[in-house]
Amino acid sequence: MRTHLVTGAGSGMGAVLARELLGRGDAVVLLARSAARAEELRAQYAGATTLVANLADPVGVERALAGAALPQRLDSLLHVAGVVDLAPVAELDLTDWQRQLDVNLTSPALLTRTLLPALRAARGLVVFVNSGAGLTAHPTWSGYAASKFGLRALADALRGEEGDAGVRVTTVYPGRTATPMQEKVHAQEGKEYDPSQWITPESVASTVLHVLDLPRDATIPDVTVRPGPRG
Template sequence: MKTALVTGASGGIGAAIAQVLAPTHEVWLGGRKIPDGLPGHPWPVDLRDLDSLEDKTAEIPDLDVLVHSAGVIQLGPLSETSVQTWRDTLELNVIAVAELTRILLPKLRAKNGHVILINSGAGLRVNPNWGSYGASKFALRAFADALRAEEPDIRVTSVFPGRTDTEMQRGVRAAEQGDYQPEKYLKPDTVAQAVLNAITMPADAHPAEVIIRPRATAG
């Protein structure tokens, strides 16, 4: 059985991806609190503790798929965005991704593996008050492009979902002072299915980018 590591498996898109990979992969579940019943090996790691990642990844025997789904967002105008917000956002959304990938590259190379980066519509176009988060997601896309070019034996896929029915999205809508309309959002399972489609695509294809939008128009 193949092996996958999914960060952000505590809920939302990450948990849905872990669930859909479980039948065909031994899944390592990165997250501080894993939902009951989610199949796999809990991997409770603080991704911001960069010095611990080398030791923590040593327990993963090999790796076919690495899914980066952990992320953080704090909305606000640039004039009110603190240095700490910039640091927190970039540290988890970009720096931790880069360091965890770097450490795991030997295992991914050995398996001709696949790196999936859950990006965002904000990684393609940024709205007002989304500056720090959008900057982190543009950086994540740049990281994916560079990794794809430098590691020809590894597939690298950036996934750009629109609004998705998650706890993070509830926080976003509260910050936007807008109604929460889950019927107009993507389901986490839908994004997970797109990830599975990319992973199971025949070896002659390289799904570089996947853009998913809700069919309904969300406010």
């Protein structure tokens, strides 16, 4: 039985991954931002265990992890959680900017650092679900893109540092995906949201599972997933 830790399991890609991994009979640990949210996730995913740490509070993440019962072996750490707030640079709000950096970059770095001994023990895999915004920054996307460019750098550095320990690192760059986050983005852009125009969470999750299931003689450092042709 393999063991996986998933962030962002409440909806979208993270929810699909949690269901698929549990359906295989694997052990799954779900990160929850609060004790109440942890209870909801345990009810939603029978057989899963939870770890409480709020990614929006990196200091709290360090404190929570220091006192938690963490897996001794971890086959994968799947970073799926994220937040987005669009604004032009001229109208940047410090709270929104900082929250995106905390949730999308700083806390994933801290979580990865803490779990590296377990990942090394299992010769495990770290997957960072990034974004097309981690490759190209468009107007009004500066805060989110900055966090995702940083996440790309974190993944690249980690890959070079941990290869000799047998830890593989993959970054997945999905295009626009039909998730609650995408619905929020459309609202911020003032556009009508039609989920049928975008990638399904299942398609992105299948890409992550493909990477997870690769034989040990292979690795995919980076993979981009884009919406297919319509009609």
